[in-house]
Amino acid sequence: MPExxxxxxxxxxxxxxxxxxxxxxxxxxxxxxxxFWLNMGLFxxxxxxxxxxxxxxxxAAGQLSLGHAFFVAVGTYGxxxxxxxSGGGVSGLGLPPLLxxxxxxxxxxxxxxxxxxxxxxxxGIYLGIASLGLVFLGHHLLQNMKPVTGGxxxxxxxxxxxxxxxxxxxxxxxxxxVPFGAAESQWYLFLVVTGGAALLGRNxxxxxPGRALRLMRDSEIGASAMGVDIRRTKAAVFVLSSMxxxxxxxxxxxxxxxxxxxxxxxxxxxxxxxxxxxGGLGSVGGAIAGAVFVVTLPLLFSRYAxxxxxxxxxxxxGLDGSTAAQFVYGAVVIVTxxxxxxxxxxxxxxxxxxxxxxxxxxxxx
Amino acid sequence: xxxxxxxLLSGLSLGLLYALIALGFVIVFKATRTVNFAHASFVLxxxxxxxxTSPHIGFAAAVALGLVAAGTLGLAVxxxxxxxxxxxxxxxxxxxxxxxxxxLTAELSWRIGxxxxxxxxxxxxxxxxxxxxxxxxxxxxxxxxxxxxxAGLAACLRHTGWGLAMRASIEDREGAALAGVRLxxxxxxxxxxxxxxxxxxxxxxxxxxxxxxxxxxxTAAIKxxxxxxxxGLDSLGGAIVGGLVIGIAxxxxxxxxxxxxxxxxxxxxxxxxxxxxxxxLWRPSGLFGAKEVSRA
Numbered sequence: 001m002p003e004x005x006x007x008x009x010x011x012x013x014x015x016x017x018x019x020x021x022x023x024x025x026x027x028x029x030x031x032x033x034x035x036f037w038l039n040m041g042l043f044x045x046x047x048x049x050x051x052x053x054x055x056x057x058x059x060a061a062g063q064l065s066l067g068h069a070f071f072v073a074v075g076t077y078g079x080x081x082x083x084x085x086s087g088g089g090v091s092g093l094g095l096p097p098l099l100x101x102x103x104x105x106x107x108x109x110x111x112x113x114x115x116x117x118x119x120x121x122x123x124g125i126y127l128g129i130a131s132l133g134l135v136f137l138g139h140h141l142l143q144n145m146k147p148v149t150g151g152x153x154x155x156x157x158x159x160x161x162x163x164x165x166x167x168x169x170x171x172x173x174x175x176x177x178v179p180f181g182a183a184e185s186q187w188y189l190f191l192v193v194t195g196g197a198a199l200l201g202r203n204x205x206x207x208x209p210g211r212a213l214r215l216m217r218d219s220e221i222g223a224s225a226m227g228v229d230i231r232r233t234k235a236a237v238f239v240l241s242s243m244x245x246x247x248x249x250x251x252x253x254x255x256x257x258x259x260x261x262x263x264x265x266x267x268x269x270x271x272x273x274x275x276x277x278x279g280g281l282g283s284v285g286g287a288i289a290g291a292v293f294v295v296t297l298p299l300l301f302s303r304y305a306x307x308x309x310x311x312x313x314x315x316x317x318g319l320d321g322s323t324a325a326q327f328v329y330g331a332v333v334i335v336t337x338x339x340x341x342x343x344x345x346x347x348x349x350x351x352x353x354x355x356x357x358x359x360x361x362x363x364x365x
Numbered sequence: 366x367x368x369x370x371x372x373l374l375s376g377l378s379l380g381l382l383y384a385l386i387a388l389g390f391v392i393v394f395k396a397t398r399t400v401n402f403a404h405a406s407f408v409l410x411x412x413x414x415x416x417x418t419s420p421h422i423g424f425a426a427a428v429a430l431g432l433v434a435a436g437t438l439g440l441a442v443x444x445x446x447x448x449x450x451x452x453x454x455x456x457x458x459x460x461x462x463x464x465x466x467x468x469l470t471a472e473l474s475w476r477i478g479x480x481x482x483x484x485x486x487x488x489x490x491x492x493x494x495x496x497x498x499x500x501x502x503x504x505x506x507x508x509x510x511x512x513x514x515x516a517g518l519a520a521c522l523r524h525t526g527w528g529l530a531m532r533a534s535i536e537d538r539e540g541a542a543l544a545g546v547r548l549x550x551x552x553x554x555x556x557x558x559x560x561x562x563x564x565x566x567x568x569x570x571x572x573x574x575x576x577x578x579x580x581x582x583x584t585a586a587i588k589x590x591x592x593x594x595x596x597g598l599d600s601l602g603g604a605i606v607g608g609l610v611i612g613i614a615x616x617x618x619x620x621x622x623x624x625x626x627x628x629x630x631x632x633x634x635x636x637x638x639x640x641x642x643x644x645x646l647w648r649p650s651g652l653f654g655a656k657e658v659s660r661a
Contacts, residue, residue: 064456118642121649125400125459129594130645132587133638140635266587270463277460326471333464337457338449 026191030184038183039255040299045190046251048291051275052201052284053244058273059282060210061237062124062217067115067131069268070138071108071242075249076157076259078104081148083158090150097160101250108246109239116235123220123234135266142261154260157253160189167254182257190251194288197247201284204240213237214282274329278336298325367497372620373613378504378569380612381511385566386589387596387604388518389559394598395535396555399458403442404563406469409583411435411564412484412571413473416578419485427485431564439560443553474580482578484571503572514565515605518558522601527554588615588634591641597651606652611637 030038050072057063083100084092095103112119118130142149149155159182160167167185204210216223216233224230253259275294279286302321386408393401414434419427442465450457483489491502522528527550533541534551542548563586570585571578592611596603619633644652 062456064459118645118649122645124456126594126598126650128459129400129590130641133591133642136635136638137642140631144630270467273460273463274467323471323475326467330464330466330468330471333467334446334461337461337464338446 027188030187035181035183036303038187040296042183042186042190042251042255043299044292044295045194046248046255047272047275047295048194048288049197049251050245050248050272051279051287051291052197053241053248054272055276055279055282055284055287056201056204056210056213056244057237057241058276059280060205060213060217061234063119063234063237064125064128064273065131065238065241066128066266066269066273067134067138068241068245068272069264069266070131070134071111071245072249072252072268072272073138073142073261073264074108074111074242075104075246076253076264077142077149077249078107078246079250079253080155080157080259084155085158090155091147097158098162100158101160104250105243105246108249109243112239112242113235115242116238119238120231120235132266132269135264135269139261139265142264149259149261152261154258156258157256159257160186160254186254190255193247193251197244198284198288201244201287205282205284209237271329274333277333278329294329297328298322301325368620370498371500372616374498374500374508375504376613376616377609378507378511378612379616380609381507382566382569382608383589383592383612384605384608385511385514385562385569386586387593387608388515388601389562389566390589390593391596391598391601391604392555392562393559394593395601396531397447397458397552398455399447399462400455400598401462401556401559402459403462403466403469404559404589405583405586406466406473407435407438407560407563408567408570408586409473409578409580410438410469411560412567412578412582413477413482415564415568416482416484416571424485424487428564428568431568432561435560435564436557437560439556439558439563440553443556448549448552470583473583477578477580480579481576484568484577486568486572489572501572501574503569503574507569507572511565511569514562518562519601527551531555588637591637594641594651595644597653600651600653603651603653611640614640 029041050068054065054068057065079100080092082093082095082103083097084090085094086092093100115131115134119127122130143152167182167189212223212228212233215226216228216230220230271294275290276287277290278293279288279290298321301324386404389404389407390401393399411431411434415427415431418430422430442462446461446465447458450461486503488502488506493500493502493505522531530541530546530551531554533544533546534548538548567582567586571582588611589608592607593604594607595610596605596607614636615633618636622630622632
């Protein structure tokens, strides 16, 4: 075995150990912690899937999207409509939930494809502003397409069920003395989906498509000289990112068990953007870390409001949890861009003494 | 007919305000190639200063203070934050302004809360009659003042040293720098101008018939982004055209809401974005934008 590859193997052992340990902890968690923490994890994993899609789009391809919330909404309402039953002022197709979930992701992809005349011709920040329009248009549609979306009030979401097993509180399962309700069973479902999304994202970024995307980001002329069809590639990466957003939407629907239009505002798009920037552009691990940070921070602030300075609960004199979190996000983004443009991923790379990964895979645009 | 004239003039006034905000975007973009996402919070910050101070020091002084405050804010953001990042990384700079916007909006939303702060303008509540046409006084003032402001800006760009430096650096950054143009001063000037234009527009947006300064004033300012995009991000004339198109369309659609009810309620608020998407499908770099908006 050559010296370098042995070194690389040796460098990988601690990383593999850490990964295994993390996996064991994640798998055992539902047996020990309460539903509050599990639900927080569900929201974080749902966001992580969407953030991976955005980090491929923004980090690798250099295409900014502020319309991510729109595609998340398509996934959420697509699932709610396709799987839901008619009644209570809303209609639904009553499809099997798993089929509905897959179709909802595809629907988000189709919406991304319909936007391709714009997404394939604009680059970078221009696409960002153009896609901003989708969020406002989407919000308008959600408010007004009452039979599908339930209007301002929103609609409830049918829990997912696979082969007769329902991921809800109805399932009467007990594991090691712990009753498995919606939070516990969905935890494993979400882990599988997030893991799959991360693996797919990693392979896209490391493989041939990722190289094409990065080359296109750095030089469109260079990329087309190497045989990359620029417009096609731009449209394709936008569709892929929309489908990731759609999957995030389905997970969000399942985690909340109810959807309301106001959630899918520009605010959500910006939150997704913050996740990938904090995590480090073009890094799958960074996107997940960023998603966990952005989703959990306001919830933690609200929960520990009493013991934190400046932060109070609703109606208090100080800041409420989500406003306090906004200050932190904004400040962290500013500091990140100025000090460490690679985000959390680059930070992790900098403190790791033996770098086992290939260097500088994710650089900023 | 009478109603038609009223709608047209109200739309014109709203459109001119959007044009002012869009000009702020465009001028910063032309000078620094950065899209300033914090612009909406500049608008909100400026009018918040005006609304806070006008009961104590009078409206005119409050406006002056608001203009100075927003200009200073623009300068501070440029000097303290943006100048620390490599000026060629346009996307990183835009993301930085998003961060600035998040912080400023959080701060102002928290301070304003659910309240609506009256602006205290002397023209609030006054209407003007021209025969059978009835218009708020603020509409007339806007239609007269904003073109003067725009003409003043155009004159500055054409006849002052700063304007010459600005135009030269837009044409060719490196060449201008070699010829002795101080690029720092040019971009600082652009940011100050953007801040000042933002407040001027914000005062119009928060004037009668709108009730006053609320968090939604900042949201209204975001609608100027489509205005800038429709015209083309690097075209000053385009920003004015885009603003007018959006202002008139918004007022018209809101007026005929009843007959457009099949498209849903609140259509006036989204018509700007619909127009933007339609125009981008047709011309990706806007109506008057340079074909290749960014070079590799």
